[in-house]
Amino acid sequence: xxxAVRIQQQDFxxxxxxxxxxxxxxRMGGIATFTGCARDFSEGREVTKIxxxxxxxxxxxxxxxxxxxxxxxxxxxxxxxxxxxxxVGAGEQIVFVAAGAEHRAPxxxxxxxxxxxxxxxxxxxxxxxxxxxxxxxxxHP
Amino acid sequence: MIKVLFFGPVAERAGAGEVETxxxxxxxxxxxxxxxxxxxxxxxxxxxxxxxxxxxxLDMSLPLTDHSEVVFMSKFSGG
Numbered sequence: 001x002x003x004a005v006r007i008q009q010q011d012f013x014x015x016x017x018x019x020x021x022x023x024x025x026x027r028m029g030g031i032a033t034f035t036g037c038a039r040d041f042s043e044g045r046e047v048t049k050i051x052x053x054x055x056x057x058x059x060x061x062x063x064x065x066x067x068x069x070x071x072x073x074x075x076x077x078x079x080x081x082x083x084x085x086x087x088v089g090a091g092e093q094i095v096f097v098a099a100g101a102e103h104r105a106p107x108x109x110x111x112x113x114x115x116x117x118x119x120x121x122x123x124x125x126x127x128x129x130x131x132x133x134x135x136x137x138x139x140h141p
Numbered sequence: 142m143i144k145v146l147f148f149g150p151v152a153e154r155a156g157a158g159e160v161e162t163x164x165x166x167x168x169x170x171x172x173x174x175x176x177x178x179x180x181x182x183x184x185x186x187x188x189x190x191x192x193x194x195x196x197x198x199l200d201m202s203l204p205l206t207d208h209s210e211v212v213f214m215s216k217f218s219g220g
Contacts, residue, residue: 036220052219053149055212058195059219083219095220115220123192123212124219125149136150137218 004079005063007056009086012096017080021100025077030104032111034097040090042137045130050094052085055123059083062122066114074110076101081114083124143173143205146212147184155184164207171201173211187215 001020006012014035022028038050067079082096095118099110126137142161152158162176170191178185191198192212193205205211 053152054219055146055148055192055195055214058192058212061195119217119220121197121217122219123148123190123214123217125215126218127149136153136215138216 004081005060005067006082007054007060007063007085008082009084011084011093012082014093014096017082017096017098021078021080021098025100027102028077028100029102030107031098031100032104032107033099034095034111034115035093036095036115038088038090038092038094042128045128045132047090047128047130049090049129050088051127051129051134052083052088052094053125053127054083054085056085059122059124063118066117066121069117070099070110070114074099074101074106074113076106076110079110079114081118083118083122085124087129142208143168144208144210145173145177146210148212148214149218150187150215151184151213154187155181164205164209168205169201170198170203170205170211173205174201174213177213185213188213189216190214 063081070079078100080098097114099107101107127134143164145160147155194210
């Protein structure tokens with residue numbers, strides 16, 4: 001089975017990630033997921049691709065810490081985080097977060113907390129590639 | 142030696158992803174920042190965070206050891 005926390009160039013399957021999450025416990029009554037995708041338009045410009053750079057060893061460590069913190073903080077049964085790096089085409093998947101708990105409320109809260117914290121704490125940077133040129137993105141809320 | 146890494150927009154402004162700099166006894170994180178800021182002023186205009194050996198370093202008075210890996214980073218934009 002694939003690791004619960006990963007950084008990878010290739011695309012991922014949401015179905016496989018959710019199946020892996022569910023395989024851990026039959027007590028899981030609620031699963032919340034978030035999928036971040038590459039928009040084809042940003043700040044008035046067409047975006048054809050997004051290029052991601054990461055301090056990979058630290059990013060994986062931070063993502064593992066986030067997962068462990070979320071499991072403890074929201075009493076999750078399990079959680080998974082996958083983030084792509086390299087070139088991602090417009091419309092493609094970038095990031096996936098899944099949180100599984102006995103009930104829906106902690107699963108939903110954990111999912112939002114995980115993606116918000118990931119944006120703040122994980123050393124990954126994105127550059128939008130547009131017909132007008134490339135531009136590094138400053139943090140979005 | 143200290144290995145310094147740059148990523149994303151900082152690397153682009155520095156024109157390098159990795160530089161090595163000599164370690165001096167008693168060297169602190171701020172000393173390294175001051176030295177590199179003079180060499181790469183455009184890159185350090187956007188530096189917000191530092192990490193030492195893969196861990197966020199909030200205290201710029203942190204003493205460095207020889208062979209440390211130090212990263213100066215801009216705001217993250219993953220996700």
